[in-house]
Amino acid sequence: MxxxxxxxxxxxxxxxxxxxxxxxxxxxxxxxxxxxxxxxxxxxxxxxxxxxxxxxxxxxxxxxxxxxxxxxxxxxxxIGFVFQQFNLFPHLTVVDNVMLPLRRLRGQSRRQALPTAMLMLERVGLADRAQSLPADISGGQAQRVAIARSLILKxxxxxxxxxxxxxxxxxxxxxxxxxxxxxxxxxxxxxxxxxxxxxxxxxxxxxxxxxxxxxxxxxxxxxxxxxAHPDVRGFLSSxxxxx
Ligand SMILES: Nc1ncnc2c1ncn2[C@@H]1O[C@H](COP(=O)(O)OP(=O)(O)OP(=O)(O)O)[C@@H](O)[C@H]1O
Ligand SMILES: [Mg+2]
Missing domain, CATH: 3.40.50.300 (P-loop containing nucleotide triphosphate hydrolases)
Known part of the structure; x- marks a missing residue:
């Protein structure tokens, strides 16, 4: 691949x-x-x-x-890409963050993109947080949102x-x-x-x-x-x- x-x-x-x-x-x-x-x-x-x-x-x-x-x-x-620092847009709700690639790259309207975004949120177990802002969810949840967004274009x-x-x-x-x-x-x-x-x-x-x-x-x-290579063994023990 x-x-x-x-x-x-x-x-x-x-x-x-x-x-x-x-x-x-x-x-x-x-x-x-x-x-x-x-x-x-x-x-x-x-x-x-x-x-x-x-x-x-x-x-x-x-x-x-x-x-x-x-x-x-x-x-x-x-290629979905996920960073250490989530990189969610703070002014957008969770579901709006997730649908962004569909809107920007596929030209979909919010209404068109919504069902797919909700499915992705269900997949990462966060459908109930769809309307939250990134500041109001935990770091682990924010990273799962970022992963949902990275997967939305399949x-x-x-x-x-x-x-x-x-x-x-x-x-x-x-x-x-x-x-x-x-x-x-x-x-x-x-x-x-x-x-x-x-x-x-x-x-x-x-x-x-x-x-x-x-x-x-x-x-x-x-x-x-x-x-294993000695460097690997040194790295693992550190x-x-x-x-
Ligand atoms: N934009 C940049 N300009 C100049 N040097 C850079 C740039 N980005 C990274 N480097 C240098 O390239 C090398 C590799 O950096 P990189 O970030 O890929 O390492 P890393 O293995 O991901 O490190 P870490 O575990 O700290 O994330 C480092 O010496 C870093 O200082
Ligand atoms: Mg790095």
């Missing part, structure tokens, strides 16, 4: 992605982890062209995303960048539960997270980035074993200490 072919990226003189090659198979879940500043956000943002690359090639469903004929709005409609790919790291601990579980359901539902999912319990249980592959290099790409069994 997604292929990175020798992808490199610089910000000015600073090279942040070094020659990354990897494949995300359709319907699988990838967890991406690694130290702060290792390039995780940058790498996932290259997939919908939020970040340009200097060399290499990225294909989505077999098409080079940088080809002239690829329309960036079409590309982005097929993307085949969902990318999440640390979706639980801004949440109070008691709210992490409800978001991970939703991601587990989505993963089981067959969407292709790429999630940057340090929730290693989730990674072990849900990921098909776990990618470890260090200084912009994909130093390890393994099944959870291998990733959490003694045979996470363990911080918990």
């Amino acid at each position: 997604i292929e990175f072919h020798s992808v490199s990226k610089r910000y000015g003189a600073l090279q942040v992605i070094h020659d990354v090659s990897a494949t995300v198979e359709k319907g699988t879940t990838i967890v991406l982890c690694g130290p702060s500043g290792s390039g995780k956000s940058t790498l996932v943002r290259t997939v919908n062209r939020l970040e340009p690359i200097q060399s290499g090639r990225i294909t989505v469903a077999g098409r080079d995303i940088h080809e002239k004929s690829v329309d960036v709005n079409t590309l982005r409609s097929g 993307p085949e790919i969902l990318i999440l960048d640390e979706p639980t790291s801004a949440l109070d601990p008691e709210m992490v579980g409800e978001v991970l539960k939703l991601l587990r359901e989505l993963s089981a539902g067959g969407i292709t999912l790429m999630c940057v997270t340090h929730e290693m319990g989730f990674a072990r249980e849900v990921a098909d592959r776990i990618w470890f980035l260090k200084s912009g290099r994909l130093t390890f790409d393994a099944s959870p069994d291998l990733f959490f074993s003694q045979e 996470i363990h200490r911080n918990h």
Whole structure:
């Protein structure tokens, strides 16, 4: 579904992605982890062209995303994207936030978009909060609203960048539960997270980035074993200490 072919990226003189090659198979879940500043956000943002690359090639469903004929709005409609900080519009109700992509990208009226938005809210368990403002719901609920919004155009790919790291601990579980359901539902999912319990249980592959290099790409069994790359084992024990 997604292929990175020798992808490199610089910000000015600073090279942040070094020659990354990897494949995300359709319907699988990838967890991406690694130290702060290792390039995780940058790498996932290259997939919908939020970040340009200097060399290499990225294909989505077999098409080079940088080809002239690829329309960036079409590309982005097929890829849901969820950020750490929800990015909901504070002046819009929950349901109005969720329907926004249908209105902006599909030209639907509020009335046309409403039934789909309500269905999405039901799916994330928040139909009863449809008329609330973002300030009046919890962080975990806000992130579920953001996920509902990211799914409303029925993307085949969902990318999440640390979706639980801004949440109070008691709210992490409800978001991970939703991601587990989505993963089981067959969407292709790429999630940057340090929730290693989730990674072990849900990921098909776990990618470890260090200084912009994909130093390890393994099944959870291998990733959490003694045979894992020494950098991974060091990283896991540092996470363990911080918990
Ligand atoms: N817009 C930018 N301009 C210049 N440098 C940037 C920019 N965005 C990120 N960087 C640098 O690129 C490197 C990778 O950053 P990135 O945000 O991708 O890391 P990360 O793995 O997501 O880190 P974190 O775990 O802290 O979120 C870092 O050195 C960062 O300082
Ligand atoms: Mg990041």
